[in-house]
Amino acid sequence: xxxxxxxxxxxxxxxxxxxxxxxxxxxxxxxxxxxxxxxxxxxxxxxxxxxxxxxxxxxxxxxxxxxxxxxxxxxxxxxxxxxxxxxxxxxxxxxxxxxxxxxxxxxxxxxxxxxxxxxxxxxxxxxxxxxxxxxxxxxxxxxxxxxxxxxxxxxxxxxxxxxxxxxxxxxxxxxxxxxxxxxxxxxxxxxxxxxxxxxxxxxxxxxxxxxxxxxxxxxxxxxxxxxxxxxxxxxxxxxxxxxxxxxxxxxxxxxxxxxxxxxxxxx
Amino acid sequence: xxxxxxxxxxxxxxxxxxxxxxxxxxxxxxxxxxxxxxxxxxxxxxxxxxxxxxxxxxxxxxxxxxxxxxxxxxxxxxxxxxxxxxxxxxxxxxxxxxxxxxxxxxxxxxxxxxxxxxxxxxxxxxxxxxxxxxxxxxxxxxxxxxxxxxxxxxxxxxxxxxxxxxxxxxxxxx
Amino acid sequence: xxxxxxxxxxxxxxxxxxxxxxxxxxxxxxxxxxxxxxxxxxxxxxxxxxxxxxxxxxxxxxxxxxxxxxxxxxxxxxxxxxxxxxxxxxxxxxxxxxxxxxxxxxxxxxxxxxxxxx
Numbered sequence: 001x002x003x004x005x006x007x008x009x010x011x012x013x014x015x016x017x018x019x020x021x022x023x024x025x026x027x028x029x030x031x032x033x034x035x036x037x038x039x040x041x042x043x044x045x046x047x048x049x050x051x052x053x054x055x056x057x058x059x060x061x062x063x064x065x066x067x068x069x070x071x072x073x074x075x076x077x078x079x080x081x082x083x084x085x086x087x088x089x090x091x092x093x094x095x096x097x098x099x100x101x102x103x104x105x106x107x108x109x110x111x112x113x114x115x116x117x118x119x120x121x122x123x124x125x126x127x128x129x130x131x132x133x134x135x136x137x138x139x140x141x142x143x144x145x146x147x148x149x150x151x152x153x154x155x156x157x158x159x160x161x162x163x164x165x166x167x168x169x170x171x172x173x174x175x176x177x178x179x180x181x182x183x184x185x186x187x188x189x190x191x192x193x194x195x196x197x198x199x200x201x202x203x204x205x206x207x208x209x210x211x212x213x214x215x216x217x218x219x220x221x222x223x224x225x226x227x228x229x230x231x232x233x234x235x236x237x238x239x240x241x242x243x244x245x246x247x248x249x250x251x252x253x254x255x256x257x258x259x260x261x262x263x264x265x266x267x
Numbered sequence: 268x269x270x271x272x273x274x275x276x277x278x279x280x281x282x283x284x285x286x287x288x289x290x291x292x293x294x295x296x297x298x299x300x301x302x303x304x305x306x307x308x309x310x311x312x313x314x315x316x317x318x319x320x321x322x323x324x325x326x327x328x329x330x331x332x333x334x335x336x337x338x339x340x341x342x343x344x345x346x347x348x349x350x351x352x353x354x355x356x357x358x359x360x361x362x363x364x365x366x367x368x369x370x371x372x373x374x375x376x377x378x379x380x381x382x383x384x385x386x387x388x389x390x391x392x393x394x395x396x397x398x399x400x401x402x403x404x405x406x407x408x409x410x411x412x413x414x415x416x417x418x419x420x421x422x423x424x425x426x427x428x429x430x431x432x433x434x435x436x437x438x439x440x441x
Numbered sequence: 442x443x444x445x446x447x448x449x450x451x452x453x454x455x456x457x458x459x460x461x462x463x464x465x466x467x468x469x470x471x472x473x474x475x476x477x478x479x480x481x482x483x484x485x486x487x488x489x490x491x492x493x494x495x496x497x498x499x500x501x502x503x504x505x506x507x508x509x510x511x512x513x514x515x516x517x518x519x520x521x522x523x524x525x526x527x528x529x530x531x532x533x534x535x536x537x538x539x540x541x542x543x544x545x546x547x548x549x550x551x552x553x554x555x556x557x558x559x
Contacts, residue, residue: 019432019433019434022434022436023432023434102522104522104524104529105522105529107527108306108309108310111305111306111309111311111313112271112311114426114428114432114434115432124498124523127466128523128524131465131466131524132524132527135305135527136273136305136313136315137273137274137275137313137315137426137428138428139428139432163428163429163430164275164428164429165275165276165277165278165428165429170466170467175497176497177495177496177497178497179497180496180497180498180499181497181498181499183498184498184499184500185499213430213431214430214431214432215431215432216431217430217431221430222430222431223430224276224429224430252467253466253467254466254467256275256317257317257318258464259303259315259317260303260304260305260313260315260355260356261305261306261356261527262463262465262526262527263354263355263463263464264461264462264463264472264526265461265462265463266459266460266461267450267451267453267454267460267461267462267471
């Protein structure tokens with residue numbers, strides 16, 4: 001890779017491109033959010049990808065699927081194929097493991113990752129992925145958007161960083177019993193939720209920025225958790241009120257010795 | 268099959284801080300980490316380091332010829348950890364610090380003495396992986412004991428998980 | 442992490458070949474390997490995970506099965522490929538809204554729901 005390509009991002013640090021190239025990134029969900037993330041990561045210079053999506057490109061995706069084309073829709077291309085095409089178009093030497101299934105059905109490749117982006121539709125799916133990443137000491141960055149109400153509609157969203165030695169999504173009150181109960185009452189059906197490209201872009205860019213800071217440490221903030229709330233009406237991304245000025249102790253949901261493969265106690 | 272070692276940044280920095288403490292007569296300090304083996308059947312295995320135990324000050328023996336000479340009491344404690352770790356696949360990793368920048372490897376004394384340790388741990392904790400970690404100020408190297416080959420084999424990749432991530436990797440991936 | 446009366450935990454063994462527990466996300470679950478299912482179900486036996494408390498999905502307790510069990514009457518299998526202990530599990534919608542059952546009574550209630558007409 002020529003150094004010319006990345007000279008405009010040299011402010012990230014002397015070894016930054018090397019660290020970026022060595023990091024293994026997982027992206028679970030290659031739809032509106034995940035496709036943005038993949039594109040940005042490829043531009044920045046990441047070389048090692050593990051991608052999960054079991055879906056194909058449909059017409060209803062093309063209002064927001066980055067890299068997706070009308071030809072993809074007609075030929076029912078896998079979203080995985082679209083993502084790989086984007087990556088190889090920028091990083092021909094990249095290592096890409098693409099898994100055309102839900103991650104739960106074949107998680108072995110995901111274990112190799114150092115950072116996993118979760119771009120899924122349900123709280124339960126997010127919760128399960130966080131359990132996995134905590135087990136195997138992997139940073140987890142979650143993004144999602146939604147549209148509420150209709151008079152006028154309000155666009156909202158979030159970016160959450162859950163790191164192995166920091167507070168989890170329950171600690172920062174992104175995942176709550178009330179939210180999970182409400183979702184279960186709807187049988188977890190995401191339905192045809194409104195989804196548009198520009199909030200996905202804001203959220204994906206914010207998430208990628210968090211990942212770059214984890215990999216390069218360029219801001220020197222050393223932040224091992226975050227919960228940023230997106231207000232699409234005001235055009236703001238701010239820390240959630242709950243985490244502002246709050247100190248977090250050890251996470252009670254994922255004790256430090258609860259790592260590795262599941263442990264069973266015979267009774 | 269490849270192996271990757273991961274260690275949380277908080278633990279990594281605590282280990283560095285402890286190993287940097289001066290000792291009355293030893294030139295180097297030594298500690299032991301537990302390493303939890305994950306997914307032993309898969310192509311890539313993980314060893315997750317946790318639970319650091321420094322060797323107590325009184326368990327060092329004066330010896331001008333080496334960086335650190337630890338006595339039987341320290342070894343007994345490490346053997347007990349190997350025994351206790353059987354149910355959880357926790358092995359024992361000897362760790363010390365070369366107080367220099369950049370890549371570090373075994374010194375001549377390390378290469379002579381360190382391979383003697385893991386076979387004892389492995390004889391007790393057969394389901395786990397045991398080995399050695401050597402840290403520098405900003406890098407690290409590790410070896411796991413291969414019971415097949417009866418020798419230490421270098422672990423190609425160590426990841427410090429935290430803010431920021433640090434990846435000590437000597438080879439191309441995959 | 443949740444704890445349960447030891448005598449009630451031992452009572453769970455009547456349903457299965459092997460009983461284990463595991464913690465996940467702050468909740469203690471029971472893995473009941475080789476649980477016998479009621480007559481009329483296929484398979485006759487499977488692995489089951491029992492969650493004795495509400496973990497936020499609105500069910501005060503839940504049984505998860507490692508297969509979608511074929512039952513005499515249609516059940517709403519509204520959870521498929523739920524991830525617990527790095528395995529995938531399935532659950533049908535059945536609420537047992539009782540607060541004073543023992544663990545064994547809860548499991549019996551959930552299992553019998555496989556063959557209830559309502």
